Amino acid sequence: MLTGVIDMTLDERKKRILESIIKDYVETAEPVGSRAIVKKHNLRISAATVRNEMADLEDLGYLEQPHTSAGRIPSESGFRYYVDCMMERETLVDDEVELLQKILKDNLQDWDEVIQSIGSFLSQVTRYTSFIIVPTIKFDEFKYIQLVPVEKGKAMVIVVTDTGVLMHRRIDVPESVNSRDVQSINEVFNRLFAGKKLTELRRTDLQSLRDDLKKRKKAIDSMLEAIDNLTENTGEEKVVISGILNMLNEPEFKDLEKLKKILTILEADTALKNLLPEASGEAVDITIGRENRLDEAKEMSIVLAGYKVFGEIGRVGVIGPVRMEYWKAAGTVESVRTIIDEVLKKHYHG
Amino acid sequence: MLTGVIDMTLDERKKRILESIIKDYVETAEPVGSRAIVKKHNLRISAATVRNEMADLEDLGYLEQPHTSAGRIPSESGFRYYVDCMMERETLVDDEVELLQKILKDNLQDWDEVIQSIGSFLSQVTRYTSFIIVPTIKFDEFKYIQLVPVEKGKAMVIVVTDTGVLMHRRIDVPESVNSRDVQSINEVFNRLFAGKKLTELRRTDLQSLRDDLKKRKKAIDSMLEAIDNLTENTGEEKVVISGILNMLNEPEFKDLEKLKKILTILEADTALKNLLPEASGEAVDITIGRENRLDEAKEMSIVLAGYKVFGEIGRVGVIGPVRMEYWKAAGTVESVRTIIDEVLKKHYHG
DNA sequence: ATTAGCACTCAATGAGGTCGAGTGCTAACA
């Protein structure tokens, strides 16, 4: 029976025992027995005492027993309690920080590379599967627009925004359009759009533009369509996943059916985006097992943080089994987020 | 005993039996017994006769027995014989062809999208894992070079080649460089490079260029470095893989260790490129089991064909278990290759 | 050459039996 009063704060000994069980279980993936604990963590009490405490912890819902004659494993509430009330994050060591910073600096010219590198770094350090959601960068202004003829009847529209994003589309142009036409089209477009807000562009009186350049109507139409297309397409967040293989090492996913569920989620960008909680500012957010929205992910845990790019919030984190090294994962994700923010601020915001 | 003479060409009845065994085995993944065959494919002979023939086929090395009291399964030589001497490719039906063509047309503006779509189409139709290797396009000529200032001290170098490839790099420029400088730099670069072969560029007398524009030396150096960088980086073929999940459905990979091996290969671009045979012109190439170079892929089969882009050869195909529907895979890969070639020719070569 | 018949083989399946880690309870102890 309980002591009558339900105490949210556990006494030190219970905490110590809960922690021991969590550490052992996370390491071995096996139920933990009373004797094993006393030995390994050399607590100065007997196994019988531990058993009593364990019974209490079970009543509180922090532990559970797979079957009568097995040891205890932490319940999801157990992990939750640990994460909320006891855990200390294990941030990256200096070497790792340096390594990451170096990786980033080496790839700074190419934004895609940066993301990839961070992802694979994160998954390597944590040994879980990492994900990075790159937010839609809602650029405000066109910086630069250019039509480049590529071959007969084909051209490429290049748009650069003030946030340094480059987009392109191939379009068809009438073969009659010559290089002088192209040049004047470019001039017109740049004069018209450069520095304009996206929202303004949408209201731009396209009609007048068409009238203005009736002769090259066809080419201009294509170009406008392409630009429209480009600006629409930025609606999609990009998802980068790394270290899926790490999943296979977790004993909880030796069951092919479970594995398939997980991989299915990871393969479908939309499902994953749906699963991940919103990044709420700075904090590292931890979602444990059944706390997850998707049924298919009820046996997974997610550790995630938000980072800022050009005013938008992106998400970065890891996903793994409920039996996760939360201390390491949370610390690493936090460090990585900080470093991303720093690097971005320094190199992309001027 | 054999008939004495070793005949490479099997008689009709043996062929029929071999084929039946292959079809059944591919479908069920279970050893096939003599009775089952007679029934299912209603051959007009008795099980005992089939048994005799099967014994012969085993002596020839085309069948093997997991253990005495099991049925037979095709050996790798068996599959090889079937593929070489008997198989008829099952090409895409019209609906599928149309679907693919539609998918391609919808995504034509973006080369990356095209590749992705083809990959996922291929893996969906075959139910195996598909791969596409996009070759290095060794562009010959610079079409267009542009330096676009993005924010203070930062700019973007954009290069378009005559093959319609767009590349970019972010670079640092001294803050003193103003928009007039940028314009004149652009003019110089375009005058100098446009239409130049890559090889020529490397020999271009950069010294004179520098002298010419001493004042903007810093910016120009950065730009040259970026361009150099870009042209070097094209050394990497791109690898796109799709439908990895299909692997999980194959009973031969229910063993986690095997699965891990395969996924490891698929995750490492270099390993995969190494594994895949060179695409030899037009033909569909089939590699069965131990014919593969990598030890880790001795239980896999690969069906692959080459396609041409701008004179370079790319590779497209599927990878799956030795127990593969070669007829379907080969036919599909062939169809897809043809369609890629057509679409590329029509839309990218002018 | 083909086939029916039959003895033989061997993986798969399931039923007992043993083992041991781990528990819960009770009674003794500080």
Place this chain on the structure above:
DNA sequence: TGTTAGCACTCGACCTCATTGAGTGCTAAT
């Protein structure tokens, strides 16, 4: 009152052994 030793009990893991049945190879008849 909290802690501990002792002990009976539980139950999954593992081993063994017998049964089953699909499938074979061989032999003798057609």
